[in-house]
Amino acid sequence: MANSRLRKLGNYLRPYWKKVSLGILALFFVNSLGVYIPLLIRKIIDELNVTFSFKQVLSYVVVLFILASIMWVIRIVSRMLIFGIGRQVEFDLKQKIFQHLLTLEPSYFHSNTAGDIINRATSDVDNIRRLLGFAVLSLANTLFAYGLTLPVMLTISPFISLAAIAVYPFMLLIVQLFSNKLRGEQLEVQEKLSNLSELIQEDMSGISLIKIYAQEANEKRAFTELNNQLLQANLNLARTRTTLFPLVEGMAFISLLVLLWVGVGAIANGTITIGDFVALILYVERLVFPTALLGFTITAYQRGEVSVDRIEAILSVEAKVKDLPTSVPLPQEKVRGKLVAKNLKYIYPGSETPALNHINFTIEPGETVAIVGPIGSGKSTLANAIPRLLDISPGSLFLDGYDVTYLRLQDLRNAIAYVPQESFLFSTTIKNNIRYGDPVIEHPFVENAAKQAQIHEEITTFPQNYETLVGERGITLSGGQRQRSALARALLIDAPVLILDDALASVDNQTATAILENLSSGNERKTVVFISHQMSAAASCDRIFVMDKGEIVQVGTHSELLEKPGLYRSLWNQQKLEELLK
Numbered sequence: 001m002a003n004s005r006l007r008k009l010g011n012y013l014r015p016y017w018k019k020v021s022l023g024i025l026a027l028f029f030v031n032s033l034g035v036y037i038p039l040l041i042r043k044i045i046d047e048l049n050v051t052f053s054f055k056q057v058l059s060y061v062v063v064l065f066i067l068a069s070i071m072w073v074i075r076i077v078s079r080m081l082i083f084g085i086g087r088q089v090e091f092d093l094k095q096k097i098f099q100h101l102l103t104l105e106p107s108y109f110h111s112n113t114a115g116d117i118i119n120r121a122t123s124d125v126d127n128i129r130r131l132l133g134f135a136v137l138s139l140a141n142t143l144f145a146y147g148l149t150l151p152v153m154l155t156i157s158p159f160i161s162l163a164a165i166a167v168y169p170f171m172l173l174i175v176q177l178f179s180n181k182l183r184g185e186q187l188e189v190q191e192k193l194s195n196l197s198e199l200i201q202e203d204m205s206g207i208s209l210i211k212i213y214a215q216e217a218n219e220k221r222a223f224t225e226l227n228n229q230l231l232q233a234n235l236n237l238a239r240t241r242t243t244l245f246p247l248v249e250g251m252a253f254i255s256l257l258v259l260l261w262v263g264v265g266a267i268a269n270g271t272i273t274i275g276d277f278v279a280l281i282l283y284v285e286r287l288v289f290p291t292a293l294l295g296f297t298i299t300a301y302q303r304g305e306v307s308v309d310r311i312e313a314i315l316s317v318e319a320k321v322k323d324l325p326t327s328v329p330l331p332q333e334k335v336r337g338k339l340v341a342k343n344l345k346y347i348y349p350g351s352e353t354p355a356l357n358h359i360n361f362t363i364e365p366g367e368t369v370a371i372v373g374p375i376g377s378g379k380s381t382l383a384n385a386i387p388r389l390l391d392i393s394p395g396s397l398f399l400d401g402y403d404v405t406y407l408r409l410q411d412l413r414n415a416i417a418y419v420p421q422e423s424f425l426f427s428t429t430i431k432n433n434i435r436y437g438d439p440v441i442e443h444p445f446v447e448n449a450a451k452q453a454q455i456h457e458e459i460t461t462f463p464q465n466y467e468t469l470v471g472e473r474g475i476t477l478s479g480g481q482r483q484r485s486a487l488a489r490a491l492l493i494d495a496p497v498l499i500l501d502d503a504l505a506s507v508d509n510q511t512a513t514a515i516l517e518n519l520s521s522g523n524e525r526k527t528v529v530f531i532s533h534q535m536s537a538a539a540s541c542d543r544i545f546v547m548d549k550g551e552i553v554q555v556g557t558h559s560e561l562l563e564k565p566g567l568y569r570s571l572w573n574q575q576k577l578e579e580l581l582k
C-alpha cells in the first residue's frame, strides 16, 4: 500500500524528472558550498592566528562573500525549481480530476457530495503540492546536509561532533510530535471556520425566515458560539506554534553549550585548533534547520499519503457509460428519430426493485408521445435511459435501428435534446445559457429558439435583453422562465429527438399545450417524448404511455384511454377534480 502510494507520487513527478534532478543537483552544490565555507573559515582563523595582515583578511572576506552569494543564488534557483514542480503537479492533478469527473455519469454525483469532491480537488491536491515541493526539497536537503557535513565533522573530532549533535534526534522527535499536533489544530481551525461560513451563508439566504420567526437573538447566540470555538481553535494553534520554535532554538542552544563545554577543553589540550572549533560551531548550526525540516516532512508525508488515497479514489472510478473501440458513429444528417425499446429494464445500484421493467415500445419519427403516471413510476428513469445517462444493457434501446449502447456517445447525445426536471442555468447571460449547446451560434437562431419556447417576449423586458446576466450574479428568473429558457436551449440545437422531463411543470397548461402544438406542427417534426403531470397538455400528444411501478401499463390516444377504465382515466379524473376545487 505504502509502496503503491510512493509509486503514485513518483508518477505525479515523472513528467518533471529533469527539473527535479536539476533542483536536487542544485541542492547538492549548495550543501557542498555549505560544507566548504566553514573549512575555509577554519583555514582563515588558523592562518590569521599565526600571522595577521589586514590585506589578507580583506581578500578572504571577498572570497567568502562571493562564495556565499553563489550559494544564495543556487539556493533560490533550487527552491524555485522544486516548489515550481509542486505547483505544476497541483495544476496537473486538478486538470486530471476535473476531466475525469466530466466522464462520470450523474449517478456518481448523487452518491458523492459536491463538498467532498471539491475538498479532494482543492485541499487534498494542496497537500500533495506541499508534500512534493516541500518533501523533495527537505529530504534532499537533509540527506546532503548530513551526508556531506557529518563526515567532515567526524574528521575534525568524532567525539566532540557526536556529543554536540546527540540532542538532534530528540529535536527531530519533538518537531514531529509538534507538527502532528499542529496539523490537528490546523484542521480544527479549518473546520470551525467552515462551520462559521456555513452559518453566515445560511443566515444570509434565509434572512426572511429569520425575520418572520423573529429568531435574530437565537442566530446571534449560535454565531457567538461558533465564533468562540474558532477563537479557541486559533489560540490553541498559536500556542503550539509559539512553543515549538523557541523549543527548537533551545535544543540548538543546548548542542552549542555541549560543544563549548567539550570544545574549549579540546582546544586547551591541543586536540583541535580554534579554527576547527569555529568550523564545528558552524556545522552544528547548519544541521539545525534540515533536522527540524525532516520532522515536518514526516508529517507532510503522512498527510500526503491520505490525500493520495482520496484523490486516487476519484481517479480510479471507472465511467460505466463510455465509448468503446467498437462504438459506431451515427450519421447525423440522416437521423429520423425512431425510438424502440425491447424489454428495457433498469435497477438503480443498491435497489432491489426495478425502476424500469420490461418496457417495450416503438415511437415513430416525428411522433409526440406523452408519458404520464404517478410519482415514482419510472418516467424520469426512462427519460434518462434514452440518452444513456444511465447504464442500460445492450439490446434494449434503439435509435433508428441502432442499439444505443453501441453508438458513439457524442453522436447519440447530439441526436437528442433533453430538458431535465430541474432546469439549471449557468451564471452567465441568458443568451449564453440558451446557446450552451452551440456557443458560437448567431443571435437570430437564439431568438428563434426563445420564440418557440415562448420566452422571447419576456427576455425583451429584461434590463439588457439577451445580454442580461442570470443566476447568482444576475437577475433571478421565475420557475416558469427558467424552464422555458432551458427549453429554448434544447430547441436551439435542433436535434431530431426532444425529451422533456416534466420540463413545463411551472408553465401554465395553455402555454405548455401551445409549445407542444408548435413542436408537432410543420414539416420537420421532431420526435418528442413529453413526460408530464399536466394531463391536459399530455392529452394533445399523438399517443400517451401510462407508467406505473416501472412498467408501461396503458398506451393509446387521449380519447382511447379515456374510454376504458384504468389508471389513465383515474389520473385524468383526479386532475379535473383538483382543477374544479381550485
Ligand SMILES: Nc1ncnc2c1ncn2[C@@H]1O[C@H](COP(=O)(O)OP(=O)(O)OP(=O)(O)O)[C@@H](O)[C@H]1O
Pocket (backbone or CB within 6 Å): 107, 110, 348, 349, 351, 355, 373, 374, 375, 376, 377, 378, 379, 380, 381, 382, 502
Ligand atoms: N438515483 C436514484 N437512486 C436510486 N433510486 C432512484 C434514483 N432515482 C430514482 N429512483 C427510484 O426509482 C423509481 C422511479 O423514479 P423516477 O424518478 O423515474 O420516477 P418518476 O416517475 O419520474 O417520478 P416523478 O413523477 O416524481 O418525477 C422511484 O422508486 C425512485 O425512488
